[in-house]
Amino acid sequence: MKTRRLFKEDVYLKEAEAVITSVTEFNGKTMITLDRTIFFPTGGGQSCDSGTIDGLAVLDVYEADGDIYHQLDISSCDISQLEAGKHVKLLLDWPRRFDNMQRHCGEHILSGIFHREFGGVNRGFHMGDQYMTIDISLEERPEFDRITWDMAMLAELEANKVIWQNLPVISRHYNDKKDAESLPLRKALSLESDITIVCVGSIDNPSDCVACCGTHPSTAGQVGLLKIYKVESNKGMFRIYFEAGQRALKKYREQFDVLTQLENSLSAGSGDLMSKYKAQQEKNREARTALHFLKKEIIRREAQDLKKSMAASQTPVSRSYRLLSNDDISSIAREVSSEIPKILFLTHEPTKTVFLCSSEKSLVDCGRLVKENASIYGGKGGGNKTLARAIFSKEEYIPTFIDLLEKHLR
Numbered sequence: 001m002k003t004r005r006l007f008k009e010d011v012y013l014k015e016a017e018a019v020i021t022s023v024t025e026f027n028g029k030t031m032i033t034l035d036r037t038i039f040f041p042t043g044g045g046q047s048c049d050s051g052t053i054d055g056l057a058v059l060d061v062y063e064a065d066g067d068i069y070h071q072l073d074i075s076s077c078d079i080s081q082l083e084a085g086k087h088v089k090l091l092l093d094w095p096r097r098f099d100n101m102q103r104h105c106g107e108h109i110l111s112g113i114f115h116r117e118f119g120g121v122n123r124g125f126h127m128g129d130q131y132m133t134i135d136i137s138l139e140e141r142p143e144f145d146r147i148t149w150d151m152a153m154l155a156e157l158e159a160n161k162v163i164w165q166n167l168p169v170i171s172r173h174y175n176d177k178k179d180a181e182s183l184p185l186r187k188a189l190s191l192e193s194d195i196t197i198v199c200v201g202s203i204d205n206p207s208d209c210v211a212c213c214g215t216h217p218s219t220a221g222q223v224g225l226l227k228i229y230k231v232e233s234n235k236g237m238f239r240i241y242f243e244a245g246q247r248a249l250k251k252y253r254e255q256f257d258v259l260t261q262l263e264n265s266l267s268a269g270s271g272d273l274m275s276k277y278k279a280q281q282e283k284n285r286e287a288r289t290a291l292h293f294l295k296k297e298i299i300r301r302e303a304q305d306l307k308k309s310m311a312a313s314q315t316p317v318s319r320s321y322r323l324l325s326n327d328d329i330s331s332i333a334r335e336v337s338s339e340i341p342k343i344l345f346l347t348h349e350p351t352k353t354v355f356l357c358s359s360e361k362s363l364v365d366c367g368r369l370v371k372e373n374a375s376i377y378g379g380k381g382g383g384n385k386t387l388a389r390a391i392f393s394k395e396e397y398i399p400t401f402i403d404l405l406e407k408h409l410r
């Protein structure tokens with residue numbers, strides 16, 4: 001017996017009673033079918049509904065051979081409690097359903113506008129967690145060779161006008177393809193029977209009219225808001241990134257908060273924010289350039305001082321740095337490598353990293369010393385003959401490690 005689809009009869013139905021018609025276990029998953037359901041199965045680019053059945057979470061919903069299967073989380077009950085013929089209560093996760101309704105209807109409205117204004121054909125639709133996308137082909141209007149940002153903004157405005165007009169959204173069911181084809185469809189039908197057509201606006205002059213199995217609000221106004229974020233070329237088409245409904249509002253709020261923080265930090269208003277931001281970027285560029293040359297000078301002077309210290313010392317020289325980076329220390333090591341008598345220890349305190357440095361003519365193999373000794377103190381690392389590094393979890397291991405190597409090399 002095929003499952004009766006209550007969501008097609010009343011998309012706003014949030015709870016119902018049903019009878020279990022089958023219980024199946026497959027690959028560790030428990031699925032049941034019902035004589036009727038309020039849960040929409042994954043399809044048409046839209047994810048499935050969620051909710052509970054007799055208090056058990058609905059994890060997945062899908063359709064197969066006319067039946068709708070509901071995967072349940074039975075971790076808190078015995079599967080024997082589920083049996084054919086049992087009456088159960090269905091509760092829909094309404095916020096998730098309405099979110100899908102807003103987004104899916106928003107996609108219809110935007111696709112209809114791209115088709116009306118530019119002859120754009122929707123060749124792909126994805127409803128993701130972070131955004132929605134539609135892939136628009138301009139095959140019907142060769143005078144357009146691309147979708148510009150201005151074109152996208154026009155489409156966005158026209159889509160929101162449809163929402164502001166609160167046009168009716170009506171789903172009509174047809175058993176025969178010929179009857180459905182009498183409507184002003186945006187896209188040719190691929191089904192021969194059991195066809196649902198969703199129209200936004202009047203049948204005579206709809207904003208959109210296309211076959212769809214998804215759930216939609218009864219009026220366009222319930223979509224609330226539609227916002228396009230990005231347009232990019234994709235496989236000969238144009239991918240539009242956008243959101244609708246409460247997700248578009250949430251995204252707007254997040255971006256507005258960031259904008260407000262930028263205005264406050266730069267003491268700017270929306271009118272001069274970009275000019276002040278560019279001025280700050282230029283100051284940062286100048287500061288980075290000055291810092292680069294300053295570091296080069298510090299490295300040069302430190303290398304000179306190290307050469308003098310190594311020439312005057314009978315034992316390996318060891319130094320620690322807090323303000324220089326690991327890359328800076330590597331540069332120092334390269335600067336002095338040819339004048340290292342045996343070995344040089346340079347420590348980067350913030351990352352608890354010890355650099356072992358030697359010259360090509362030295363008999364010391366830095367990489368081997370790290371490999372054979374760092375693990376004794378819980379360290380790790382590696383390198384080559386003239387430059388290696390050992391990284392430790394605790395700062396107190398570093399002097400002990402260096403002392404061990406000094407004794408080893410005497």
